[in-house]
Amino acid sequence: MKTMTFKKSAFLFVTFILVLAFALVGCGGSRADPEEPFLGSWKISGGELEGEEFDEETLDAMEDWGINCIIIFEEDGEGQIDLYNHVSDIAWKIKDDGTVKIKADGVSFKATLKDGELTLKEGENSIIFTKSKKDLSGTVEKDREAAEDDTSGTSSGTGGTTSGTSDSKDINEPILPAVTVADDDLCTITVTEKFEDRWGIIGLKVEITNKTDKDLTFHSVSGKTSVNNTMKTGWFSCRMMGGTNATEKFTFSTGDLNSIDELVNINFTIGVYEDDTYEDIASYSATIP
Incomplete structure (x- = not known):
């Protein structure tokens, strides 16, 4: 299938x-x-x-x-x-x-x-x-309008649920302690949360800092993502200018996961390449419990 x-x-x-x-x-x-x-x-x-x-x-x-x-x-x-x-x-x-x-x-x-x-x-x-x-x-x-409502949402402080409108169903589970994927002269990459949004999209929140003066693209490496020892399709890409930071989402293909509760024992690899080269200059692997 x-x-x-x-x-x-x-x-x-x-x-x-x-x-x-x-x-x-x-x-x-x-x-x-x-x-x-x-x-x-x-x-x-x-x-x-x-x-x-x-x-x-x-x-x-x-x-x-x-x-x-x-x-x-x-x-x-x-x-x-x-x-x-x-x-x-x-x-x-x-x-x-x-x-x-x-x-x-x-x-x-x-x-x-x-x-x-x-x-x-x-x-x-x-x-x-x-x-x-x-x-x-x-x-x-x-x-x-929906995107504007989403970004104006506030945390309820209960069960990690975020609500911007009455029918919001966003779930955020902090990872404590946060998992450091990379910390070198090139970048820092930290995974801080697991989430499931109101559309049923499931994944991880990733904080990145580009420590260089060059434009870099961070992406999920194909064939190197698994959840609970089962191979999955991970989606992640973030293009960043030198000296900037961002919070992005690492998500999984539809049908791979049915709820945030299944998001355990995650293994993945994030590659990094310079703008317009498409060849990784570094890659980082991590495990999220």
Whole structure:
């Protein structure tokens, strides 16, 4: 039976894909109006991530869970991007060389349009978008509002449950003491909590400091994650500028775990590579009881 690979936080991995460069293989439309083929709403329709295909079954599951991957190109070079229910405003422009430059959250990247498909690609990983016949701006706005409600939530102080709205079901279990995964001249990595969010996504909260002056990407190493001696698919990716720190989520594929109670005896490896090299300069393994 095929393992579902999509999780809201894993879906922070895709944010990593967006900050990389993409070549424009070709685009439709007339020379007089090169923006026309892009205008409108685009929805995920395929691709591949870590050898797992965005097939019809997976896309249906994402829709059932209310997980969205949407790009909206508006006129006047504005728009929105909704990646796994995380929404950012974008500015976009078609360059003289035909490349479509997109800027979101202070980061610029490029997109590829060919044969009606908008493709985001990094190495063997890719996400394909197809233009929707419907205006999806309402869906994006709901995701934006939900994310804002989530970040404004406050801890109840009981049982590790966090509640921002009346139907919140986030569960956070502190790891005491916190587990230090790495502490050297390159970085510090510390796992502080186990969590299960209101969407049923299960994983670990990871605090990272990039001690160098270089951009580094931290990621889960494929094939090196297990829970209670059973191999699992772990999702984690975080691109950080030199001298910065962040709190990210290491999550597990749908179907791997049914509740936070199963999250015991976790073994995993986090790799680190310099920006645009894709070759690990270090890797760190840890066990979380």
